Structures are given as structure tokens and as C-alpha cells.
Amino acid sequence: MALIWNRSITWDSEDWRERAACQDLDPDLFFPIGSTGPAADQIRNAKAICDTCEAKVPCLEFALASNQESGVWGGVTEDERRRLRRVRLAQRRHAS
Numbered sequence: 483m484a485l486i487w488n489r490s491i492t493w494d495s496e497d498w499r500e501r502a503a504c505q506d507l508d509p510d511l512f513f514p515i516g517s518t519g520p521a522a523d524q525i526r527n528a529k530a531i532c533d534t535c536e537a538k539v540p541c542l543e544f545a546l547a548s549n550q551e552s553g554v555w556g557g558v559t560e561d562e563r564r565r566l567r568r569v570r571l572a573q574r575r576h577a578s
């Protein structure tokens with residue numbers, strides 16, 4: 483997934499929430515317990531919804547910037563966000 487960290491997006495604005503494809507869905511869908519078995523299906527379903535969402539990028543940026551530790555945000559699970567954070571930190575270290 484090639485997402486660009488863009489601090490110029492107002493990630494703390496509420497605007498993106500109004501465009502969220504999940505706003506009328508059960509929030510539990512986006513917070514699976516674990517990552518195997520039924521949770522894997524839940525994650526797949528959540529990601530499929532995120533893939534249709536206009537707010538996908540600012541949602542992920544919000545989750546990264548506010549250190550959301552659980553759930554699928556912007557189509558990205560907590561484990562994937564941890565990896566993404568590590569990659570971005572390494573990129574920033576190399577850039578400075």
C-alpha cells in the first residue's frame with residue numbers, strides 16, 4: 483500500500499468523519515478481537531468497506547497521528563500501522 487504521509491491534510495478536522503463510509507455501521511466490525519479465524523473475516527470485511535471510503539487517507543492519518551492502538555482505520559490494521567510507523571520513522575531518520 484502506497485500511502486503518503488501528508489501533514490498538510492487537516493487530520494484533526496471532523497470533516498473526514500462526515501464522509502466516513504462506516505458512520506452508520508456497527509463500530510464493532512472495525513475492532514476485531516485478534517487476527518485469525520472469524521477475526522480475519524471481520525478484518526477483510528472492514529477493509530473492503532474502507533476501500534470504498536472517501537475518507538480513507540485522512541482516517542489513516544488520524545489513526546497514525548493519534549496512535550490508535552486497535553482497530554482497522556483507513557483500511558489498515560493495528561499491526562500494519564505499527565509496521566508503517568517504523569518504516570516512516572526510518573525514512574525520517576534517513577532524510578535528516
Ligand code: SF4
Binds near residue numbers: 504
Ligand atoms: S477508512 Fe474505514 S474506518 Fe476510516 S472512516 Fe472510512 S470506512 Fe471508516
